[in-house]
Amino acid sequence: MRVDIIPCLSDNYAYVLIDDAAQECAVVDASEEGPLSTVLARVGLPLTAILSTHHHFDHVGANEALLAAHPRAVVYGHRSDVGRLPGLSRPLEDGARFTFGTCEVRAHHVPGHTLGALAYEVRTQYGARWLFTGDTLFLAGCGRLFEGTAAQMFASLRKLAALGDDVLVACGHEYTLSNLRFAAHVEPGNEMITERLAEESARRQRGEPTVPAPLSYEKATNPFLRAPDVSTFAARRAEKDGFRG
Numbered sequence: 028m029r030v031d032i033i034p035c036l037s038d039n040y041a042y043v044l045i046d047d048a049a050q051e052c053a054v055v056d057a058s059e060e061g062p063l064s065t066v067l068a069r070v071g072l073p074l075t076a077i078l079s080t081h082h083h084f085d086h087v088g089a090n091e092a093l094l095a096a097h098p099r100a101v102v103y104g105h106r107s108d109v110g111r112l113p114g115l116s117r118p119l120e121d122g123a124r125f126t127f128g129t130c131e132v133r134a135h136h137v138p139g140h141t142l143g144a145l146a147y148e149v150r151t152q153y154g155a156r157w158l159f160t161g162d163t164l165f166l167a168g169c170g171r172l173f174e175g176t177a178a179q180m181f182a183s184l185r186k187l188a189a190l191g192d193d194v195l196v197a198c199g200h201e202y203t204l205s206n207l208r209f210a211a212h213v214e215p216g217n218e219m220i221t222e223r224l225a226e227e228s229a230r231r232q233r234g235e236p237t238v239p240a241p242l243s244y245e246k247a248t249n250p251f252l253r254a255p256d257v258s259t260f261a262a263r264r265a266e267k268d269g270f271r272g
């Protein structure tokens with residue numbers, strides 16, 4: 028399975044999963060029709076699945092258009108988003124497992140940013156794992172609390188942190204540099220953060236995305252994953268809301 032990273036809208040990422048062995052492809056977070064249609068036409072394989080992380084428009088805005096062009100595609104999302112997630116045809120519970128081509132997928136319910144937020148863990152036939160986190164876990168950051176509580180988000184991040192160091196985190200927005208500036212403010216003595224800020228800045232200057240990153244990097248540099256308890260997490264989340272680094 029190959030993953031194409033597709034910049035959409037102003038700073039969103041959608042992902043096209045290409046399974047050459049099974050001759051099918053999937054989209055994670057259909058943000059914008061134009062760029063996705065272009066990639067799907069180039070790939071030329073049937074679109075069989077749309078994995079939606081949550082109901083916000085910048086993650087599902089192209090669901091209906093992609094469905095119109097690829098009526099066989101199954102749209103996955105959390106069961107609590109039935110009625111507000113366009114095209115949702117396979118509502119999922121926490122821990123639900125399904126397959127896409129030769130890959131095994133597990134959905135993790137991660138409320139906080141929204142109440143129906145999901146992260147999708149995709150394991151390829153060779154054992155590599157990707158974790159599509161939407162607006163829950165960003166690289167070096169986390170999503171705002173629009174619907175859930177700090178305690179819910181803290182628990183959701185703990186759950187993702189337990190998935191293993193080698194899993195590749197692929198999130199819904201390119202917020203990494205501003206997140207790392209906040210991380211450096213929270214932990215000025217953390218050299219991994221300083222190094223990562225330099226590395227990721229160079230990557231952005233070359234016009235490359237910072238995604239994906241191994242979960243081990245997040246555990247070393249993400250101030251929200253590193254919060255020791257809910258109250259520290261809540262204070263950091265509130266401070267980040269007004270932070271201009």
Ligand code: ZN
Pocket residue numbers: 081083140162
């Ligand atoms: Zn969102």
Ligand code: FE
Pocket residue numbers: 083085086162199200
């Ligand atoms: Fe978003």
